[in-house]
Amino acid sequence: MSLDIIPLPRRDRMAILARSNGGRLRDLWSTLGLDPAYKSVRGPESGLVMLRGRVGGTGEAFNVGEATITRASIKLEDGSIGHAMALGRDVEKARLSAVIDALCQDTAMAARIDAALIAPIKSELDAADEERRQETAATRVDFFTMVRGEDQ
Amino acid sequence: MYVAVKGGEAAIDNAHRLLADRRRGDRSVPALTLEQIAGQLALGVDRVMSEGSLYDRRLAALAIKQARGDMIEAIFLLRAYRTTLPRFGHSEPIDTGAMLVERRISACYKDLPGGQLLGPTFDYTHRLLDEELDGDPTIEAGDKRTDPQEPVTRIADILGAEGLIEEDETAFGEPGDITQTPVEFPLSRAMRLQSLSRGDEGFLLALGYSTQRGYARSHPFAGEIRIGEVEVEIFMPELGFAVPVGRVQLTECQMVNQFKGSAKAPPQFTRGYGLVFGQSERKVMAMALCDRALRAEELGEDIVAPAQDQEFVLSHCDNVQATGFVEHLKLPHYVDFQSELGLVRTMRAEHDQVANDVAFEAKEAAE
Numbered sequence: 001m002s003l004d005i006i007p008l009p010r011r012d013r014m015a016i017l018a019r020s021n022g023g024r025l026r027d028l029w030s031t032l033g034l035d036p037a038y039k040s041v042r043g044p045e046s047g048l049v050m051l052r053g054r055v056g057g058t059g060e061a062f063n064v065g066e067a068t069i070t071r072a073s074i075k076l077e078d079g080s081i082g083h084a085m086a087l088g089r090d091v092e093k094a095r096l097s098a099v100i101d102a103l104c105q106d107t108a109m110a111a112r113i114d115a116a117l118i119a120p121i122k123s124e125l126d127a128a129d130e131e132r133r134q135e136t137a138a139t140r141v142d143f144f145t146m147v148r149g150e151d152q
Numbered sequence: 153m154y155v156a157v158k159g160g161e162a163a164i165d166n167a168h169r170l171l172a173d174r175r176r177g178d179r180s181v182p183a184l185t186l187e188q189i190a191g192q193l194a195l196g197v198d199r200v201m202s203e204g205s206l207y208d209r210r211l212a213a214l215a216i217k218q219a220r221g222d223m224i225e226a227i228f229l230l231r232a233y234r235t236t237l238p239r240f241g242h243s244e245p246i247d248t249g250a251m252l253v254e255r256r257i258s259a260c261y262k263d264l265p266g267g268q269l270l271g272p273t274f275d276y277t278h279r280l281l282d283e284e285l286d287g288d289p290t291i292e293a294g295d296k297r298t299d300p301q302e303p304v305t306r307i308a309d310i311l312g313a314e315g316l317i318e319e320d321e322t323a324f325g326e327p328g329d330i331t332q333t334p335v336e337f338p339l340s341r342a343m344r345l346q347s348l349s350r351g352d353e354g355f356l357l358a359l360g361y362s363t364q365r366g367y368a369r370s371h372p373f374a375g376e377i378r379i380g381e382v383e384v385e386i387f388m389p390e391l392g393f394a395v396p397v398g399r400v401q402l403t404e405c406q407m408v409n410q411f412k413g414s415a416k417a418p419p420q421f422t423r424g425y426g427l428v429f430g431q432s433e434r435k436v437m438a439m440a441l442c443d444r445a446l447r448a449e450e451l452g453e454d455i456v457a458p459a460q461d462q463e464f465v466l467s468h469c470d471n472v473q474a475t476g477f478v479e480h481l482k483l484p485h486y487v488d489f490q491s492e493l494g495l496v497r498t499m500r501a502e503h504d505q506v507a508n509d510v511a512f513e514a515k516e517a518a519e
Contacts, residue, residue: 015383015396048234049386049397050242050329051207053427055341057306057404059320061245062327062342064349064427066234067207067384067400083390087398088208129252134296136254139270143262 007110013118014101018086020121022093028117029096037077038099044072044091072098080105175220189213198401198430199223203471204230205331205350207400207429224352224471231472244385244394248404248427251380253304255431259374260311260408266304271379272431307376307406308423317408317421337463344446344466349428351442351469353435359459360441367457368445372424375408379431403432407440414452422451442469 007013017025048066055062071085072094082102084094100117104110176183190197190213200212204227212230219225255271258264270276272294311317327342339347348356363370381401385394405426413419424444426436445459458464468474 010391011393011395018395018397019399045238047238047240048206049240049384051384051400052243052245052327053248053345053402054245054320055345056320056423056425057248057308057406058322060323060327060342063242063329063331063346064246064402065202065205065207065346065429066239066331068211068237069240069386069397071240073390081390083388083395085386085388085395085397087384087400089210131296132252132254133301134298135294136269136271137297137299137301138295139255139272140297140301141268141270 007104007107007114008118010101010104013104013110013114014084014097016118016122016125017084017093017097017100019125020093020097022090024121024124025093025096025117028120029100032113032116034103036099036103038074038082038102040095041073041075041081042071044070044094044098046070046089046091049087070094074098074102076102175218184217186210186213186217189216195431196221196223198432199353199435200226200230202429202432202435203227203350203352204234206230206234224475228472228475241386243397244387246382246384246400246402248378248382248402249306251304251378251382251402251404252399253378253380254401255380256304256376256378257374258307258376260307260376264305264307264310266302269304304378307408311375311408311421315420318411318417318423335466337466338449339462339466341443341447341450344462345425345427345439345443347466347469348426348439348442351439351466352471352474353432353438355469355471355474356438356442357434359445359465360438362457363441363445363459368448368460369453370441370445371410372441372444373408374437375406375423377403377405377433377436379403379433401430403428403430403436405433405436405440407437407444409444411451416452422447 008016047069049069050066051064052061053064054060067087068089069085069087070089070091070093071083072091073081073083074095075081076099080102082098082100082105084097084101086094086097100113104113190209193213193216196216197209197212200215200223201207201209203223204212204215206212211233212226215226215229215233216223218229253266253269253271255273256266256269258268262268308317308320312319327346328340330339330343330346335343335347362368364372379401381399383396383399385396387394403426405424407424407426408421409424411417411420411422422444424440424442424447426439426443428436428439442459442465445457446462446465448455448460453460455461
């Protein structure tokens with residue numbers, strides 16, 4: 001599956017990285033043969049984020065409860081800074097995602113990474129969503145009316 | 153007087169060692185993996201996340217394993233764990249309307265846009281024990297339906313179009329946080345919902361049930377229950393925009409209640425709201441019933457029942473606090489008890505003295 005825009009907007013790429021499985025991300029990363037030098041700016045570190053909902057679904061915000069989250073920020077030798085934040089406690093995934101975010105500030109590199117790494121992850125995530133949607137659809141109630149007979 | 157304050161150390165160490173042994177059980181049986189707990193006891197894991205107020209399936213599975221399946225102990229473990237982590241901030245408010253729906257039902261409308269989607273439910277099962285599950289039978293995957301599906305519209309939007317249901321009030325500013333500030337009554341609805349969302353399922357279920365039985369007049373309909381994953385976004389000041397950081401599974405309930413109107417509002421339907429982590433339909437329905445009951449004052453209703461009393465409901469719905477206070481009774485109270493023992497002995501002696509005096513006077517009078 002190809003992506004609509006290559007390279008992707010930064011936010012979309014970050015969203016896909018955040019949802020990726022850490023092991024899968026590392027496997028695909030290793031196929032790229034990249035090993036950039038970088039310095040850690042922050043983390044990777046795990047902590048909490050308070051998840052907010054809305055009263056009644058669309059009203060004022062309220063605090064539902066916390067979730068674990070891991071973040072990382074790194075700086076490449078050329079000065080590009082990359083950020084990553086993902087639910088869960090996978091520090092290696094956050095670190096690698098930040099490196100990828102920094103690398104992708106170069107358009108040519110972004111195109112290469114999007115094609116080799118982001119596109120396959122996105123298509124796998126989309127396929128999983130579609131499967132879930134179809135399984136749910138199979139449980140949809142199809143009401144039909146019956147003739148009771150007293151009119152005949 | 154000297155009081156023995158030491159000596160339990162070896163006994164405690166050995167008790168914990170014995171606990172570890174009993175938890176592991178028969179060594180010829182394979183140990184449970186966290187994947188097994190998270191995957192096959194998923195609703196128990198969801199309850200621990202919800203009442204532990206921490207969304208992390210693996211940690212909740214670990215807590216259940218460590219607690220030997222004692223849910224409140226597991227919830228306690230998760231609450232304790234969260235105090236060890238720094239808080240990075242808060243998410244943008246989640247949009248449950250954009251949920252990837254796994255189940256959505258409405259008891260109000262048969263044919264609502266998006267349809268009645270049953271999903272993986274216990275409803276309509278016969279509640280007969282399935283002896284096949286005693287083994288490891290081959291289980292078929294769920295069936296699929298590929299025709300295009302329409303968007304799953306919220307019930308509130310359908311009734312809202314006619315103006316027959318109250319609308320959500322938008323407000324700006326920071327909602328209060330019961331984990332950061334001491335609770336002072338009355339609490340805002342936002343803070344009540346936070347408290348209810350992590351409240352004990354059993355306690356809220358009983359209170360919700362009480363409202364249906366007449367302790368607070370309530371005529372609820374399950375307007376909508378939806379379960380599914382929603383995207384979480386966090387604003388990153390470094391970037392100047394909000395970034396999606398992954399998804400969480402939530403259950404949401406819109407309970408619709410008849411309302412005859414008041415001086416301020418016309419007759420219309422009002423709503424009770426529930427939102428909890430994971431798949432937890434009973435809890436979210438109970439939460440929505442309690443939320444509606446706790447709005448009594450706002451809606452000009454008489455406060456006559458326990459479920460309408462926010463101090464009663466919210467001070468007692470937290471099972472970690474409740475178990476802490478109840479279970480502390482088993483800790484050593486030797487000195488307190490000695491002082492009470494002394495007091496009771498004194499009172500007893502005075503009581504006996506009075507009884508003796510009365511008997512003596514009665515005897516004298518008789519003579």
